Amino acid sequence: MIRDRATLSLLIDSIGRFVRERLIPTEAQVDETDAVPAPIIAEMKALGLFGLSIPEEYGGLGLTMEEEVEVAFVLGGTSPAFRSLIGTNNGIGSQGIILDGTAEQRASYLPRLASGELVAAFALTEPGSGSDAASLSTTATKKDGYYALNGTKRYITNAPEAGIFTVMARTDAADTRAHGISAFIVERGTPGLSLGRVDRKMGQRGAHTCDVIFEDCRVPASQLLGGREGVGFRTAMKVLDKGRLHIGAVCVGVAERMLADALAYALERRQFGQPIAEFQLVQAMLADSKTEIYAARSMVQDAARRRDDGHDVATEAACAKLFASEMCGRVADRAVQIHGGAGYVSDYAIERFYRDVRLFRIYEGTSQIQQLVIARNMIRAAKW
């Protein structure tokens, strides 16, 4: 749902200008230094980017899902590391609090997340549980007025920067699956919480992940998300449904950027006496990419509209994330191919994008997990 097209256009124009004038010229530096410069972060805060999807009453922009994906298409036009920095505050880091937090928890954290004063992280994955997230083994044992958390979370985006962590932990040792899991908001600085070394990743340098370790970490009972035990896994799955649409939209934006770079190169590079864009085999790669991007964009927009209309879009979100992330990988591969040898060396952005986009098929549910979600929902629906 787009509430006011003129207002959204203004927002998209200003973000588009920021992407072109500030972010694209800084991409290479971010990759080399593995850091987003502080002045850029300050500008992101001023533009409201940390609070895109946080309700207006808490100081965010309160975008609908359709509006959010339109913004994500534009943000995808540059290095995904920039989006990653604001991604957790808008998505997996804040949505649990928005959807299931108590009034006090919302009032306490959402305004600071919306302004960017506080960065949020979402801690579900563990060394022994990734795709099978419901098997997680971090425990939260209730004592007098607090929970003692023990366990390790792995690959947690923005953990080095985070001020709060939404942590999924097992409160019912007798239930080894989803119903034994609860979610907690754990503040950085809580005794017993420590961080591992920052991971050395294949791509998206400038965006950071690391282990988050809990050793008898005493979390006040008031930090139990929503004040209810046993519903943390459901919260996590709801958060991921929304996140998948957002990631799908980012994949579309990045793919459009890679295709634009490939087209520009194909028009400029000459072989056999003519621009390589004139060769039909190169044109096929351009056309296939254009077609697949259009299909992914349409899927993401449709699923976002359905979500805004109040429908359960678990299947559509999985379809959109699966198709858009796989499409993005194919477009990256073709764009490198169109660049020839220049695509393999780091003088051109495509070498970096090729590494950056590989992650989209892995996190927030691998492609195989999206396939399982889609098929499981189809079978469930057929049985009713």
Ligand SMILES: Cc1cc2nc3c(=O)[nH]c(=O)nc-3n(C[C@H](O)[C@H](O)[C@H](O)COP(=O)(O)OP(=O)(O)OC[C@H]3O[C@@H](n4cnc5c(N)ncnc54)[C@H](O)[C@@H]3O)c2cc1C
């Ligand atoms: C850079 C980065 C950032 C991340 N950020 C976060 C974060 O902020 N918070 C967080 O909680 N997690 C985060 N993750 C973790 C991410 O969500 C997991 O890596 C992902 O869900 C896959 O889990 P895994 O790595 O344990 O792989 P595994 O689950 O071990 O999977 C390995 C392979 O087996 C396949 N597989 C597994 N089960 C099945 C099955 N049933 N059927 C078919 N194939 C299967 C998978 O598809 C995959 O190909 C991040 C990961 C990375 C790399």
